[in-house]
Amino acid sequence: MQIKVLFFGATADIAGKRSEELQVNEGATAKTVLAELFSRFPPLAAQKLHISIDQEYAREDSIVKNGNEVAVFTAVSGG
Amino acid sequence: MQIKVLFFGATADIAGKRSEELQVNEGATAKTVLAELFSRFPPLAAQKLHISIDQEYAREDSIVKNGNEVAVFTAVSGG
Amino acid sequence: MATVGMDFCELTTGPINVNLVARRVVPPECGATVTLDGYARRFTKVKTTGEIRETLYLEYEAYEGMALKEMRKLIDAAHSKFEISNIGIVHRTGKLEIGETSVVISVAAPHRKDAFAACEWLIKELKQTVPIWKKEVYADGEAWSEGEAAS
Amino acid sequence: MATVGMDFCELTTGPINVNLVARRVVPPECGATVTLDGYARRFTKVKTTGEIRETLYLEYEAYEGMALKEMRKLIDAAHSKFEISNIGIVHRTGKLEIGETSVVISVAAPHRKDAFAACEWLIKELKQTVPIWKKEVYADGEAWSEGEAAS
Numbered sequence: 001m002q003i004k005v006l007f008f009g010a011t012a013d014i015a016g017k018r019s020e021e022l023q024v025n026e027g028a029t030a031k032t033v034l035a036e037l038f039s040r041f042p043p044l045a046a047q048k049l050h051i052s053i054d055q056e057y058a059r060e061d062s063i064v065k066n067g068n069e070v071a072v073f074t075a076v077s078g079g
Numbered sequence: 080m081q082i083k084v085l086f087f088g089a090t091a092d093i094a095g096k097r098s099e100e101l102q103v104n105e106g107a108t109a110k111t112v113l114a115e116l117f118s119r120f121p122p123l124a125a126q127k128l129h130i131s132i133d134q135e136y137a138r139e140d141s142i143v144k145n146g147n148e149v150a151v152f153t154a155v156s157g158g
Numbered sequence: 159m160a161t162v163g164m165d166f167c168e169l170t171t172g173p174i175n176v177n178l179v180a181r182r183v184v185p186p187e188c189g190a191t192v193t194l195d196g197y198a199r200r201f202t203k204v205k206t207t208g209e210i211r212e213t214l215y216l217e218y219e220a221y222e223g224m225a226l227k228e229m230r231k232l233i234d235a236a237h238s239k240f241e242i243s244n245i246g247i248v249h250r251t252g253k254l255e256i257g258e259t260s261v262v263i264s265v266a267a268p269h270r271k272d273a274f275a276a277c278e279w280l281i282k283e284l285k286q287t288v289p290i291w292k293k294e295v296y297a298d299g300e301a302w303s304e305g306e307a308a309s
Numbered sequence: 310m311a312t313v314g315m316d317f318c319e320l321t322t323g324p325i326n327v328n329l330v331a332r333r334v335v336p337p338e339c340g341a342t343v344t345l346d347g348y349a350r351r352f353t354k355v356k357t358t359g360e361i362r363e364t365l366y367l368e369y370e371a372y373e374g375m376a377l378k379e380m381r382k383l384i385d386a387a388h389s390k391f392e393i394s395n396i397g398i399v400h401r402t403g404k405l406e407i408g409e410t411s412v413v414i415s416v417a418a419p420h421r422k423d424a425f426a427a428c429e430w431l432i433k434e435l436k437q438t439v440p441i442w443k444k445e446v447y448a449d450g451e452a453w454s455e456g457e458a459a460s
Binding site for chain 3: 085087088089091092131134135136150152153154155156157158
């Protein structure tokens with residue numbers, strides 16, 4: 001199944017792009033997605049990352065479904 | 080000696096004027112001034128009053144000096 | 159309204175631009191300003207009866223010289239009590255239509271926690287010590303506000 | 310900027326008029342609005358070294374859909390926690406010159422104590438949960454801000 005991963009701020013700088021299409025297996029979790037991203041963009045592994053699924057904060061064991069919009073970003077700093 | 084008494088808000092309404100010239104004796108206190116004002120404007124005596132001397136909050140036993148600007152007013156309600 | 163980055167307190171009979179007040183207190187090392195904007199409200203609950211009264215307009219009267227002195231004392235005291243950079247206080251006097259701003263207090267501080275605490279302290283003190291009086295005018299009468307009890 | 314007396318949250322790439330934001334949250338039964346005005350500051354202390362750096366300008370980036378969702382969650386939570394009437398939150402994105410407003414949070418409440426408490430809570434939470442990122446651009450480089458630790 002296919003998901004879209006979005007990058008913002010520092011993660012976009014590291015990835016050198018603002019989004020990435022990923023193929024993942026049924027039952028994949030946020031952690032699975034992170035592992036795949038670390039292999040594609042190794043410097044991401046050095047960051048303390050947050051992950052969201054369909055615009056809601058998710059945990060590492062949250063299940064990813066086909067068509068989900070996943071975002072990976074460092075600590076927010078608005079205000 | 081002579082002092083000028085100022086009224087504001089409710090006290091000006093009661094006095095029907097915004098200021099009053101008073102003759103008081105040497106050694107007069109704020110309390111002396113209030114007593115004189117109560118005799119001139121009796122409804123003032125029913126009010127919980129604050130008094131200032133030369134634009135500083137004063138107590139009943141504060142001494143009044145010749146030429147002082149004394150003000151008599153009810154609880155402030157700005158803001 | 160030209161000086162920037164200094165304390166100030168003023169009385170004015172014209173409309174208050176809240177934005178300009180807030181911006182005058184901003185020094186370059188600060189990142190946040192907290193502003194209290196008080197304004198003439200249409201509906202007021204009468205303390206004694208709980209009845210809701212509709213206000214047509216307000217009139218504020220100040221003992222101008224002493225009001226400015228007391229505001230300056232509050233500014234000095236706030237600088238002693240809180241880690242803040244600048245304070246601006248502007249109070250309107252005269253007649254105010256419903257919705258018009260009666261008082262603005264803006265506090266700029268390096269840390270917003272101090273700005274919040276100082277701004278809240280300043281309005282509480284102002285309502286208890288600065289010689290300004292509010293008259294509420296209703297359709298069927300008028301009354302001088304009784305002010306706010308010390309807490 | 311026409312609706313008055315309702316909650317709202319927005320992202321905008323244009324200048325923010327703090328006055329208009331504050332006035333949009335005012336319902337007729339309230340007498341006070343507390344506003345937090347955050348802006349791009351020139352000087353920032355580097356946490357690790359204590360060095361003072363001069364910022365030339367800022368760039369804010371938002372995950373727009375999620376940022377608005379998170380802001381709406383904060384508004385809902387604030388209504389549960391505090392006795393308040395209306396909340397307005399506007400956050401700017403894109404490039405900001407020094408001194409320009411990045412965020413405004415205005416809270417109107419019947420009692421100003423609740424307005425102060427809610428406004429302070431909202432900015433603290435916004436800085437920890439709303440997906441917006443700040444980049445500081447210096448003469449000799451740039452850095453994404455590390456945000457604010459939960460307290």
